[in-house]
Amino acid sequence: MTAKKFDAREVALKVINDVEISGAYANIALAQEITRRGAQGQLSEQDRRFITELVYGTIKCGATLDWMLSHYLSRPLAKVAPVIRNILRLGIYQLFFLEKVPVSAACNQAVELTKKYGHAGTVKFVNGVLRNAARSPEKIVYPDRDKQPVKYLALKYFHPEWLVDRWVKRLGASTCEQLCQANNVTPPLSVRTNTVKITRDELINRLTAEGVTCQASSWTPEGIICYEHPGLGWLKSLQEGLFQIQDESSMLVAHILDPQPGEFIIDACGAPGGKTTHIASLMNNTGQVLSTDIYEHKLAITRENARRLGLNIIETKTLDAVHLGHTYPSKADRVLVDAPCSGLGVLRRKPDSRWRKSIEILDDLPKLQAAILVSAAQCVKRGGVLVYSTCTTEPAENQDIVNSFLSSHPEFVLDSAGQYLPGNKRSDTMLQLWPHIDKVDGFFITRMTRQK
């Protein structure tokens, strides 16, 4: 039974304000609000979907909505109070991007919200701006695609201009367009079967019985794609440790490392343990996996995941990976460096992530990545394996790091990462996966063997 009538747009506004004004993460703030309202019996499935659409759409399209609004404003949007600004964004998003929402509903609800959160003057202002936009949509003219490709692509596909500029220079406008389009498609949830406890076929049956619509992934033997699912927290199969939530391309990393039962493996940047637990599963829970990370609170999540999955060969240690080399010299059979990175390959996962990045992050990260790789490499035994991976598509964080490492470490040779793929093999030595080509998160994976 619905306990209390509420307005979906007001819930969406609250989450958007939390993200914009308080710096909350969109997915976390939304999940909290939905859980809270759900527990109070206020939310139907339809409400949940509509609120999610409003929040994710308004945040993802942020700069484009502001540009659209600027056509109907006589003063800069930055001078408008934050809450009113967000009401305008929500309103114009519905007017221009949600065909099913009637114009009257979008405008009237924005006015009602302004009555509650603004004053008489702002009510008139919001009403005027949105009704003007609804009446004169022809005022919105996108920049010419050929003359101003960066501006056009940034506005059309909701990406920061600095990033589009970078991609257009490196990939060309057409590829950049495909990449931006792919980043706007929300991917389905993917999970990894905990093969220590259950087979993939059995898990698919179990998930289906729990109301999940899913099918086997073609990338890995344990991946499952879930197209529709009830709240994950409610699934007994999750509580029983039958699976781990993990992206398909992220699952490839442990396969390329190819850990064997009985070995000693170091996962240098291991938290929150997606790959650490996968490695332990592939070792059939026999041997030792040391998962290190600079943040203890993240390693606590690794330990919790290992406990839930029933993997008892995992140990954790809080450590700056630049000190790994002298702590475990030549001790490990295999070492994984899943380096901290700009995350530009996984923008499709969260609507706010593209707006949280800045060009400056690309200045500092490569130095840290190189230092971690050099140190972690010292832990590899002769004949052992070193894997370097990131979830970005930036050469400065990927190929440049590995090439520079190889040129100063002749004892390591580059293997063909593509040959270690569990599904279709590829000829790539350094594997770069792309959302627009491979339809998975953008991941970079390389594998090296220590010969001397």
Ligand SMILES: C[S@@+](CC[C@H](N)C(=O)[O-])C[C@H]1O[C@@H](n2cnc3c(N)ncnc32)[C@H](O)[C@@H]1O
């Ligand atoms: C890409 S994430 C790792 C994800 C993890 N491998 C997984 O699959 O769940 C990178 C990790 O590096 C950690 N990190 C950042 N700087 C580090 C450093 N100097 N030494 C060790 N870990 C670091 C971050 O805390 C973060 O957990």
